[in-house]
Amino acid sequence: MTELALQLQRAARKALSDRRFRHVQGVVETAVTLARHYHLPEEKAELAGWLHDLAREWPAERLAQEAEQIEVPSGFATIPMLLHGPVAAHMGRVEYGILDEDVLNAVIYHTSGRMAMSELEKILFIADAVEPGRSYPGVDSIRQLAFSDLDSAVLRCLESSILYLLERGEPIFPLTVMARNEYLMYTNSKPKTTAAMPKQGAVE
C-alpha cells in the first residue's frame, strides 16, 4: 500500500463508524479486484475507494455549508446527501494533494453515476453498489456481470438505485436518470452477453 493510500485509510477509519468503514474496505477490495481484471491502474482504484465516503457521515447541513465554499457540479446541492462525493473529492485535492481528475471524478460521481463515465468511474460506482457487505435482490448477478460487462453492470446498478429511491419516495437526481437512459441505449446496441441479467433490486 502506498503512503497516500495508508493516510486515506487512516482518515476513513477516523471519520467513519465501524459499519461504514467495513463498507469502505469492501469497496476498496472490489474496486481493486475489478481494476486488476480490466487492466486498469489498481493504485487509482484504491485511492478512490479510500476517499469516496470520507464525508459520508457529515450532517446534511455541514455538507451544504461546505458546498457553498467549493466548486460543485450543477444540481448536486438540491440533494444534500449527494454532496458527500464532491466534498470528499475536494478533501482529496486540498488535504491529500490528489490531482488526478479521473480519481476525483470517480469520487464526485460515485453515488449518482453520470453519462459517459470513465472506466475508473464505472469501477468505483459498481464497487460501491456490490461490495461484499451489500445485500439486496439481484446483487449477486450484478457482481458476476461486473466481471464480464462493465456497462451492463453500471446499467443494473443505476436501475437498482432508481427503484430503491422510487420505493422510498425519495427524489431522483436527474443525472442518474440520464445516465440510465444512456447506458440502456448503449447496452441495447451492443451484442448480448451470456451473463444472466439480474432481477430488480434496491441499493441499501
Ligand SMILES: Nc1ncnc2c1ncn2[C@@H]1O[C@H](COP(=O)(O)OP(=O)(O)O)[C@@H](O)[C@H]1O
Ligand atoms: N441517484 C440518486 N438520486 C438522489 N438521491 C440519491 C441518489 N443516490 C443516492 N441518493 C440518496 O443518497 C443517500 C446516500 O446514498 P449512498 O451513499 O449510495 O448510500 P449508502 O450509505 O448506502 O452508501 C441514499 O440513501 C439516498 O437517499
